[in-house]
Structures are given as C-alpha cells and as structure tokens.
Amino acid sequence: MSLDSRSHSSKLGALQKAASKLGAILLIGPGFGYVVLFLFVPLIITVVLSLSGASYYHIVTTELYRDILLRSLRVAVQVCAFSLVLGYPVAYYLAKLTSIRRETVVVLLLFPLFVSFLIRTYSWFYVLGSKGLVNYLLLGIGLINSPVKFLFTEAAIVLGLVNWTLPFMILPIYSSVEKIDNNLIEMSKNLGANDVSTFREVTFPLSLPGVASGVMLTFITSFGAYITPAILGGPQQAMIANMVSMLFLTMLNWPLGTAMSVILVIVTLGIVYVYNKVVGLDKLLEAMG
Amino acid sequence: MKKAEFLSLLGPSGCGKTTTLRIIAGFERPTQGSVFIKGELVNDVPAYSRNTGMVFQNYALFPHKSVYDNVAFGLKYRHFPKNEIKDRVKKSLELVQLPGLEARYPRQLSGGQQQRVALARALVIEPDVLLLDEPLSNLDAKLRAQMRIELKQIQRRIGITTIFVTHDQEESMTLSDRTVVMHQGSIIEEGTPFQLYEEPKSQFVASFIGQSNFMDGKISEVGEQSMNVTINGGPVLTVPKQDGYRQGDNVTVFVRYERLEVLPVQPAEGTNVMSGVIDHAMFLGTNYLYRIAVGDNLMLVTTEANTRRKLPFEKGSRVWARVEPENVGLIRKP
Numbered sequence: 001m002s003l004d005s006r007s008h009s010s011k012l013g014a015l016q017k018a019a020s021k022l023g024a025i026l027l028i029g030p031g032f033g034y035v036v037l038f039l040f041v042p043l044i045i046t047v048v049l050s051l052s053g054a055s056y057y058h059i060v061t062t063e064l065y066r067d068i069l070l071r072s073l074r075v076a077v078q079v080c081a082f083s084l085v086l087g088y089p090v091a092y093y094l095a096k097l098t099s100i101r102r103e104t105v106v107v108l109l110l111f112p113l114f115v116s117f118l119i120r121t122y123s124w125f126y127v128l129g130s131k132g133l134v135n136y137l138l139l140g141i142g143l144i145n146s147p148v149k150f151l152f153t154e155a156a157i158v159l160g161l162v163n164w165t166l167p168f169m170i171l172p173i174y175s176s177v178e179k180i181d182n183n184l185i186e187m188s189k190n191l192g193a194n195d196v197s198t199f200r201e202v203t204f205p206l207s208l209p210g211v212a213s214g215v216m217l218t219f220i221t222s223f224g225a226y227i228t229p230a231i232l233g234g235p236q237q238a239m240i241a242n243m244v245s246m247l248f249l250t251m252l253n254w255p256l257g258t259a260m261s262v263i264l265v266i267v268t269l270g271i272v273y274v275y276n277k278v279v280g281l282d283k284l285l286e287a288m289g
Numbered sequence: 290m291k292k293a294e295f296l297s298l299l300g301p302s303g304c305g306k307t308t309t310l311r312i313i314a315g316f317e318r319p320t321q322g323s324v325f326i327k328g329e330l331v332n333d334v335p336a337y338s339r340n341t342g343m344v345f346q347n348y349a350l351f352p353h354k355s356v357y358d359n360v361a362f363g364l365k366y367r368h369f370p371k372n373e374i375k376d377r378v379k380k381s382l383e384l385v386q387l388p389g390l391e392a393r394y395p396r397q398l399s400g401g402q403q404q405r406v407a408l409a410r411a412l413v414i415e416p417d418v419l420l421l422d423e424p425l426s427n428l429d430a431k432l433r434a435q436m437r438i439e440l441k442q443i444q445r446r447i448g449i450t451t452i453f454v455t456h457d458q459e460e461s462m463t464l465s466d467r468t469v470v471m472h473q474g475s476i477i478e479e480g481t482p483f484q485l486y487e488e489p490k491s492q493f494v495a496s497f498i499g500q501s502n503f504m505d506g507k508i509s510e511v512g513e514q515s516m517n518v519t520i521n522g523g524p525v526l527t528v529p530k531q532d533g534y535r536q537g538d539n540v541t542v543f544v545r546y547e548r549l550e551v552l553p554v555q556p557a558e559g560t561n562v563m564s565g566v567i568d569h570a571m572f573l574g575t576n577y578l579y580r581i582a583v584g585d586n587l588m589l590v591t592t593e594a595n596t597r598r599k600l601p602f603e604k605g606s607r608v609w610a611r612v613e614p615e616n617v618g619l620i621r622k623p
Contacts, residue, residue, distance in 0.1 A: 183349035186316050189336040190343045191414065192366030198337075201362070205353045 043265070046258045055259035065243070069263070072240040075154060076223040079161045083169040083218050084211065086162065091173035091210070092203075109167055117164070121231045124160055125151065128232075152234040160228040165221055169214035172284070176210025177203065212279045220268050240264050290418075293448040295441070297461035300471035301497070306454045309471070310420050313452065315339045326417050337366070342411030342449075346423040348403045350395040356382070356406050357391035363414035381413040382406075384443060401432045408440070412447070419444070419451040425460060437463055458498045462486070470494050492541055492620050501543040502588045505622070508538045515614060518542055522585030527560045528617045539622040548616040549590040551579060551602060552609040560614055563588075567606045577601070581610055 050056070059065040094105055112120060127133045128150035135147040150156055180203060188198040226241035233239070238246070240260060247257035275281070290296055298306035311317045313324055315336030324331050331339055342363075350359050357378055364374045382388055385405035395403055404424060411419060425433045425440070441464055444451050455461050461468045462482040469479040470493070478485065478494045489495040492503060509525065510517040511534070518526050518540060526542060534540070556562055565583035572594065579590045579602060590610060592601075602608055 181347070181349060183345045183347060184351060186314070186336070187343060187345065187349040187351075188362070189316075190314055190339075190341060191363035191410070192337050193362070194335075194337050197366065202351060 046261055049254055050258035050262045053255045055255045056263075058256060059259055059263070065260075068238055068240055068243045071154065071237065072223055075157055075161065075225075075229075075239060076219050078158045079165055079222040080215050080218045082158065082162045083165050084215065087166050087169035087214065088173055088211070090166075091170045092177055092207075094170070094174045095177035109170060112163070113167060117227060118231075120163070121160055121228055124156065124163075124232055128156055128159070151232060152237060154233065154237055156232040157225075157229045157237060157239070160232045161222045161225055164225075164228065165218040168217040168221065172213035172217070173207055173210040176207045176213075180206045209279050209283050212275060213284050216271055216275045216284075219271055223267060224264055290450060290452075292450055295444055295451045295453065295464055295466045297453045297455060297465035297468040298471055299455055299458060299461040299468050299497075300477075302456055303473075304471040305474040306456075306471050307422055310422055310452060310454050313418070314341050314343055314420055340414065340417045342414060342416030342419045344404075344407045344411050344419075344421045344424040346426055348395075348407040348424075348427075350403055350406055350410075352395050354394075355391065356387075356393050356395070356398070359395070359406060360391075360410045360413055363410065367414060377413050378409075381409040384412065384447075385409045386439075400428055401436065404428065404436060408443070412443070412449070417450070419449050421451065421453045423455055424453075426455070426457065433460075440464065462498070470497065472497075487618075489618070490620070492543070495543045495618065495620060500546040500589060500591070501618075502546060502549075502586070503541055503543050504586050505539070505541050508534055508536055508540060511536050518617075518619075520584070520586065523583055524561075524563045526612075526617055527614045528619060529614055531619060534619070534621075541620045541622055543618045543620060544588070544612050544616065545618075546589040546591050548612055549588065550611045551581070551590055551592055552611060553602070553606075555609050556611065559611060561612045561617065563610045565608060565610055567602050567604055567608055570600050570602055570604055572600055579608075581608060583610065 059069070090109075094102060094109075097105060125132065129135070130147035130149070130151075132150070134150060135144075138144045138148065184202050184206070185198055188202045189195075193201055223239075224241050225239060226245065229237055229239040230242050233242075235242075241264065244257055244260045244264065247253045247260060251257075272281070275284075298309055300306050308317060312319045313326075315331065315334065319332070326339060326341070351362070354362070360378045360381060361374050364377055369377070378391065379388070382390065385408050387402060387405050387409070390398070390402070390406075395406070398406065404427075407424070421440075425436055428436060437460060453461070453464060465482060467479065468482055468485055470477045470485065472493055478490055480488075485494055485498055489498065495501050496503065504520045504523060506518045506520040506523075506526075508516055509519040511530065514530055515527050516530050516534060518528060520526060520542065528542070552562075555564065563583045565581040565588070567579055568582045568587060569578075569580040571578040573591075575594055576591045577594050577600060579592070581588045581590060588610060
C-alpha cells in the first residue's frame with residue numbers, strides 16, 4: 001500500500017513539475033522572446049556590421065571622433081561629480097527625516113520627472129539664453145556688458161544632465177544611509193567620535209554602496225545622453241549618441257555608426273561589470289526598492 | 290551606585306529600562322532629573338564626551354572595520370599613541386579570550402565572538418561605567434549561560450561599575466549585586482536578588498521574578514508566633530507572625546512553585562497540608578511540573594526528577610501538597 005501511494009505521489013510530483021515548468025515558460029516566454037528578437041538580434045547585427053572595414057581604427061585615429069569620445073567621458077565624469085556633491089547632502093537629510101515628512105520630500109524630488117523631459121530641457125533656454133534669466137540678472141547688476149554665451153557649451157550640457165540625473169543619485173544614497181543601523185552611529189559617539197568624525201568613520205563608508213549605485217546610474221545615463229547634448233550643446237558639442245545618430249541618418253555610414261554604438265555599449269557594460277564585481281548588482285535592486 | 294557595583298535594570302519590554310540606559314549614555318536627554326557620573330553632573334555633556342562603555346544587544350560592531358579597528362576606535366579618539374593602542378587592543382582581546390583575531394571582520398565571527406569583541410571594545414577605553422543593553426539575549430541558551438559566568442568574572446576582575454539592562458530575571462539574579470525592577474517607566478522595587486526573591490513587596494515583583502502561586506485571602510487569626518490566613522475558596526495557611534498585620538486584613542499569599550511538596554498520602558501531622566487533585570503533569574527533564582487543583586485554586590508545583598520513574602503522579606491522582614509556614618510569603622492588599 002505504501003509502495004502504491006509512493007508511485008502515485010511521484011506521478012503527481014512529475015505532473016506538478018511539468019505544470020510549473022509550463023507556467024514558467026508562459027510567464028517569462030513572451031518578454032524573453034521580445035528581448036531576444038528586438039534587442040539581442042539587432043545587437044549582434046550591429047557588432048557584425050561594425051567589424052566590416054577598419055571602423056575602430058578610423059575612430060581612434062580621427063580627431064573629431066576622439067574628441068567626441070573624450071567629451072562624452074568628460075561630461076559623464078563631471079555630471080557624476082556634481083550630482084554626487086549636490087545629491088549626497090539631500091539624500092542624507094532625507095534619510096534622517098521622519099517617515100511622514102520623508103514622503104513629501106520624495107514626491108517633491110520626483111516631481112520634475114512627471115514633466116516631459118523635452119520640455120525640461122528646452123526650458124533651460126529661458127535660463128541660459130542670451131536673453132535668459134542669468135544674463136538678465138548679470139547685465140542688470142552690471143557685472144557684464146554684453147550677454148555671455150552659456151547655451152551650446154559643454155557646461156550647459158553638464159548643467160542639463162545634472163538636473164536630470166540628481167534623483168538617480170539621491171535615491172540609492174538615501175536608501176543606503178537609511179539602512180545604517182542607528183546603534184552604529186550611537187556606538188561611534190559613545191566611543192568618543194563627534195558628529196563629524198562619526199560621519200567620516202561610520203556613515204559615509206557604510207553609504208558607499210549607495211554612492212556606487214548612484215554614480216553608475218548617473219554615468220550610464222549621461223554618457224549615452226542624446227537629447228540634452230542635442231538641444232543644449234548643439235552640433236559643436238555633440239556627444240557619442242548624437243554622433244551615432246548623425247553617422248546613421250545623415251552620413252549613412254553604417255560601419256562607423258555601428259562601431260560607435262558598440263563602443264557606447266562596451267563602456268556601459270564595462271561600468272556595470274566593475275560595479276557588479278565591487279558592489280554587486282543585487283545591491284542595486286536593494287537600493288532601488 | 291557604588292563603585293564596582295553590578296546593577297541590573299530588570300523589567301518587561303517597554304518598561305523604560307533601555308531608555309534609562311540611553312539617558313546615562315547621553316543618547317537621549319532626560320525630560321527631568323539629572324545624571325551624575327563620578328559625582329559630576331553630565332546632563333549637558335554630549336555622548337562622545339562622556340566616558341561610558343556600551344554594549345548593545347546586536348553588538349553594533351562596525352561591519353566595515355576589522356576587529357582591531359573596532360576595538361581601537363575609542364582609543365583613537367582618546368588620542369593614545371599608536372604603540373599603546375596596539376598594546377591595549379591586544380590585552381583587551383586576551384581579556385575576552387579572543388587573542389589573535391585582530392585582522393578578522395565582524396561577519397567572519399560567530400555570535401559569541403562578536404559579543405566578546407563588543408565587550409572588549411567597551412572595556413578597552415576604561416570607562417567610568419559599563420552599560421550593557423541585553424548583551425546576552427542574542428546568544429543561544431548554552432552560550433548565554435557560559436558568557437554570563439565569563440562576564441561576571443571579567444567584571445569582578447577589573448572592578449568596573451556596571452549597569453545591566455535585561456528582561457531575563459534569571460540573568461539579573463545570577464549577575465547582579467543589586468537589581469532595580471522597573472515597570473511602565475517607574476521603579477517598582479530594588480534590592481539584592483535575594484531580597485527581591487524572598488521578600489518582594491509587590492505582587493508584580495513576586496510574579497516577575499520566579500514562579501509563584503498567588504492566592505487571595507484574609508487574616509483570620511493572629512497568634513503568638515504565627516498567623517492564619519483563610520484563602521478564599523480554599524484552605525487555611527499558617528504563616529510566621531509579621532509586624533503590621535492585624536486580624537481581618539486582606540492579603541495575597543504567594544508560594545514559590547519549588548517550595549511545595551507533593552505527597553501521595555496524607556501526612557499524619559504537619560501544618561499547611563492541602564488536599565488536591567493533579568490537574569496536569571509534565572516531565573521537563575530535570576524537573577516534573579504539576580498543576581494541582583486545591584479547592585478553587587490551581588497551584589503550580591515543580592519537583593526534582595531524582596528518580597527514573599517517568600511520572601510519580603499522573604493526571605487525576607489524589608495528592609497532598611505541603612508548604613512550610615516560613616515559605617509562605619505575604620503581600621498586603623491595598
């Protein structure tokens with residue numbers, strides 16, 4: 001009898017296993033197929049196309065392309081630095097708030113994201129343009145005699161991108177500061193470290209995973225930025241994504257365009273790889289949720 | 290507090306014992322009252338300038354610092370020279386029996402080891418007072434018993450004034466010179482463990498420390514040496530005469546569950562013999578636990594399991610419970 005029931009239960013188990021396998025396929029199948037078809041396959045085609053001809057050699061040896069690559073890196077690094085310096089204090093402040101007030105501040109923080117990105121970027125014209133707010137003020141107090149050119153500079157791109165990336169910097173840092181055990185802070189004070197030393201010895205080092213997440217997200221978004229450099233930088237200040245678009249749509253140079261795209265993808269993946277080695281991608285999920 | 294005294298703050302969770310400790314450490318400000326450390330008023334002294342050593346329940350070791358850096362932390366902020374820091378860290382790790390673990394990180398240590406590091410870190414700064422916030426409650430039962438002994442030995446050896454917060458009455462009994470029982474933010478009673486166990490002044494303390502049977506009654510007779518208490522719906526118990534009680538006073542008597550004797554036959558003589566029926570019987574390894582219905586009252590009794598018989602008495606057995614008059618405690622009813 002026991003034998004019988006065992007074979008019965010094993011049959012049932014196999015059936016259940018098959019059912020759960022089918023369930024898994026039904027659940028992730030469509031999404032997976034979509035990604036393979038529209039992301040993986042084009043990516044492979046891109047890589048193959050980029051290898052035809054001496055595209056990479058051409059990019060490295062041509063000053064224009066080198067400049068664009070360097071500008072993209074420079075802008076991304078600057079955006080990271082400014083976002084970090086501006087975002088860390090906000091994240092820290094946020095983590096120390098009581099939970100009700102915190103919700104209000106988070107909503108305020110995310111509010112700009114509800115406004116179309118294009119509109120937000122164009123609105124910088126009213127701030128930085130030759131008849132914009134900044135020039136108006138500077139002329140008004142007599143610091144300058146003629147309008148300063150703020151638009152269509154690298155600085156304008158950095159400014160616009162920082163405005164975009166700040167929430168991506170603030171939220172992971174906030175999340176890691178908020179998770180620090182308050183006992184550690186108190187312990188540090190108990191052992192004789194004042195507020196500043198406690199921040200340096202305990203809070204900041206323990207918030208580094210959040211800083212790393214923020215820096216990674218900020219770097220990736222600004223390195224591959226398209227709209228901001230296109231609008232605030234203009235053709236003279238093109239970044240890598242703008243160049244890709246130009247190569248594909250205007251110059252119809254597909255081998256060079258694909259090579260440029262591959263460089264963009266490799267740098268991005270490289271950063272994610274380093275992040276995963278040092279901090280761990282699972283930490284990113286933790287930080288975002 | 291006296292110097293080198295071991296004081297426990299004992300009470301159920303939420304009674305204010307941890308808050309009291311945090312006020313002493315300077316993490317919180319008292320709404321009223323003052324804190325003196327070594328005779329000095331420290332109300333306005335920030336936590337980092339008070340010389341107190343703290344051990345938290347979760348140890349609060351810095352996860353990103355090695356054992357060495359954890360223990361050296363306090364010395365660094367007391368501006369000791371590097372060599373001396375090294376010496377002192379080494380000595381304090383020896384004191385807690387963890388020599389040579391300087392380079393490890395907290396996550397590489399067991400719970401017991403983390404606890405010792407936390408203790409070493411608090412002791413190495415030679416604090417004026419050692420503050421322990423339930424430091425043993427995250428350890429498993431065996432390790433807890435072992436650490437309890439070790440903690441007491443270390444405390445005696447270096448003679449450090451210690452305040453120990455716990456909700457575990459056994460821990461406070463075994464460790465402290467003096468225990469303060471707290472409930473709902475105020476002190477209920479204080480005394481040596483012996484005083485609190487044998488002569489509690491309130492039912493709260495009598496029920497919080499140890500296992501007791503409580504029965505309400507009235508003093509029915511006051512004699513030369515003894516008094517009789519008539520239990521409501523139960524027997525009459527004889528207790529030694531005590532000052533301040535008069536005939537007709539309402540009292541609560543309490544009998545520790547280990548001070549009752551269970552007998553299979555009615556003894557020929559003797560006071561305080563109650564007849565009852567076993568209502569529940571359990572074998573607990575070193576003890577048997579019985580619940581006996583005596584009149585309207587249920588009484589818990591524990592007896593040592595000093596035979597290999599499974600249960601000397603079973604549910605439904607008729608038994609006689611006896612307690613010596615001196616083992617019956619009295620609490621005045623308001």
